[in-house]
Amino acid sequence: MxxxxxxxxxxxxxxxxxxxxxxxxxxxxxxxxxxxxxxxxxxxxxxxxxxxxxxxxxxxxxxxxxxxxxxxxxxxxxxxxxxxxxxxxxxxxxxxxxxxxxxxxxxxxxxxxxxxxxxxxxxxxxxxxxxxxxxxxxxxxxxxxxxxxxxxxxxxxxxxxxxxxxxxxMEKDDFRYALAFGREQFGGPLWTDFLTPDDVHTYASGKYVPLLLDRQGGPLKRxxxxxxxxxxxxxxxxxxxxxxxxxxxISMNEPVDYRQAAQYLADTRSYEIAEIPTPLHSNWLDNTKARLMLDWDPSVDLEALIEGAWNYRRDAKDPRKIWYPG
The missing domain is CATH 3.40.50.720 (NAD(P)-binding Rossmann-like Domain)
Incomplete structure (x- = not known):
């Protein structure tokens, strides 16, 4: 073959x-x-x-x-x-x-x-x-x-x-930088789409984690x-x-709930939570078919995603380089 x-x-x-x-x-x-x-x-x-x-x-x-x-x-x-x-x-x-x-x-x-x-x-x-x-x-x-x-x-x-x-x-420390407020942010959404420049500066200067809210006012599920x-x-x-x-x-068994993610980081790493209203929709990509037909089951859940990203240490030969943003 x-x-x-x-x-x-x-x-x-x-x-x-x-x-x-x-x-x-x-x-x-x-x-x-x-x-x-x-x-x-x-x-x-x-x-x-x-x-x-x-x-x-x-x-x-x-x-x-x-x-x-x-x-x-x-x-x-x-x-x-x-x-x-x-x-x-x-x-x-x-x-x-x-x-x-x-x-x-x-x-x-x-x-x-x-x-x-x-x-x-x-x-x-x-x-x-x-x-x-x-x-x-x-x-x-x-x-x-x-x-x-x-x-x-x-x-x-x-x-x-x-x-x-x-x-x-996601891989390596991607998820950590997806939640970052500074210039090191990976992917979207861009915080300036939802926040004033002063708010972005405040959050980037402190130890904050975003809690995105969907257009219904609940925690975004992505x-x-x-x-x-x-x-x-x-x-x-x-x-x-x-x-x-x-x-x-092909997705995690459950979408990431931004409230659960923010609370986990607040509890384990003393982050402050920044609630951010957005016009986004919460959706659930159902992976049942793949799990049943392919005998496949994802091993990385929310806790593993966070721990893996925050504990990852890059080698000097492995600089963070983003070919495609997101």
Missing amino acids: KLLITGATGKVGQNFLPEFLSSETFRDWCVVALCNNRVIEPRERVEIIQGSIADPSTVARAMAGVTHVLHMAAVKESPDLAIDVSIKGMFLLLEQFRQLQGAKQFVLISGDCSVGHAFQPYPGPVTENSERKAYPGCYALTKVLEEVMLEQYRFQYGLNGCTLRAPWI NFVHVSDLVAAALAALDNPKATGELFN
């Missing part, structure tokens, strides 16, 4: 590849890593091809002899790149893959931006059957289109596709997943007959 990976240099890719290569299940597989601006370190059983996913000749070269694809390459809010990378790139991959003699499975890593995460309302849990409702911006739109393209290639050509839809992916759990789900779905033609929500 031969697996093509796109996005191998990203957060998920860097965690997935060593787990895949060390797995007994996949010990006889080889890998092709299609890289563009950044390139992974050479490894045994891994062929590296450098070039753009939007270039037909590069995609054709990378796809030679491939049996499986794990597509993770993406750009965020970059309108000048969104169509070429996310739409044209996905189309070229699918077109090449459907014509391969030994094509077996195409796995897409998508995001809960396709269901609007905290920006769109849902009357109940967000399941795989919920309506797709992107939030404003090109990134969410491209994820909707990628999911639909893979779905339609199943109808058009019988292609075996599987989508893993993940919310905000979905997250640890990268290790997403990697475990990808390994569980790869070459799994139960994943044929399926879409799975």
